[in-house]
Amino acid sequence: TVTQSTRPQRILGAVQQNATRGDPRSVVRAIDQYCRSQEWAMNVGDEKGCILDSVVSEVNPSTVLELGTYCGYSTVRIASLLPPHAKLITLEFNPKFAVIARQVIAWAGLEDKIQLVEGSSGDLIPKLKEQFGVKAFDLVFLDHWKDRYLPDTKLIEECGLLRKGGVLLADNVICPGAPEYLEFVRSSPRYESQYFKSHLEYTKVEDGLEKSVFLG
Numbered sequence: 001t002v003t004q005s006t007r008p009q010r011i012l013g014a015v016q017q018n019a020t021r022g023d024p025r026s027v028v029r030a031i032d033q034y035c036r037s038q039e040w041a042m043n044v045g046d047e048k049g050c051i052l053d054s055v056v057s058e059v060n061p062s063t064v065l066e067l068g069t070y071c072g073y074s075t076v077r078i079a080s081l082l083p084p085h086a087k088l089i090t091l092e093f094n095p096k097f098a099v100i101a102r103q104v105i106a107w108a109g110l111e112d113k114i115q116l117v118e119g120s121s122g123d124l125i126p127k128l129k130e131q132f133g134v135k136a137f138d139l140v141f142l143d144h145w146k147d148r149y150l151p152d153t154k155l156i157e158e159c160g161l162l163r164k165g166g167v168l169l170a171d172n173v174i175c176p177g178a179p180e181y182l183e184f185v186r187s188s189p190r191y192e193s194q195y196f197k198s199h200l201e202y203t204k205v206e207d208g209l210e211k212s213v214f215l216g
């Protein structure tokens with residue numbers, strides 16, 4: 001029997017073949033080159049990735065939460081920009097993706113900065129304080145199921161996990177879209193929101209990131 005590889009496995013293969021161990025930016029470059037030339041995958045990608053980089057650099061976060069790890073592309077991209085003692089917690093629902101993401105993170109040499117937790121965001125967010133000693137997040141990157149953006153944002157608020165001045169950065173607010181989330185952060189007096197127009201990863205389709213500063 002010929003075992004069929006999965007797309008995440010092929011992405012990991014591209015990293016192991018083309019990226020330098022311990023060089024996070026070469027891991028990011030290898031995934032982008034593979035997904036642009038061989039097969040599309042739902043990484044935030046190089047174009048939106050530059051916007052992500054600029055927001056991460058501006059916030060200069062000590063603690064980051066990512067919702068939806070997938071293959072670890074944005075996990076590695078964000079962690080490569082963090083100051084020495086900063087930590088990134090990333091939540092991944094699908095164990096098959098988690099296995100791949102752990103190997104991508106290891107190849108980048110970022111295991112010390114990143115904690116990948118398996119499970120659904122709805123279950124895990126209420127446990128982050130007690131289980132991982134998190135006080136509050138400086139930055140949250142939302143890139144998981146689009147209909148979970150709003151409920152998980154409310155959960156993060158209820159659990160007191162977002163500090164005053166903390167930033168929510170949401171992928172795909174146009175494509176596939178997160179209309180309820182967008183309406184909420186743009187109309188709520190507790191957020192100052194800004195839209196960064198871009199394109200869906202590796203395509204010419206419009207998409208963008210929404211940056212929302214929590215005013216407390």
Ligand SMILES: Nc1ncnc2c1ncn2[C@@H]1O[C@H](Cn2cc(CNC(=O)c3cc([N+](=O)[O-])cc(O)c3O)nn2)[C@@H](O)[C@H]1O
Nearest residue numbers: 042068069070091092093094097119120121143144145148
């Ligand atoms: N509540 C959740 N808790 C933890 N992990 C989750 C949850 N929802 C999805 N995930 C995980 O995110 C990973 C990636 N993922 C992201 C999405 C939602 N994102 C998209 O569907 C998407 C879709 C497109 N697209 O269709 O063009 C483009 C993008 O950039 C996207 O992020 N679904 N799975 C998957 O491994 C999944 O298990």
Ligand SMILES: [Mg+2]
Nearest residue numbers: 044143171172
């Ligand atoms: Mg996305």
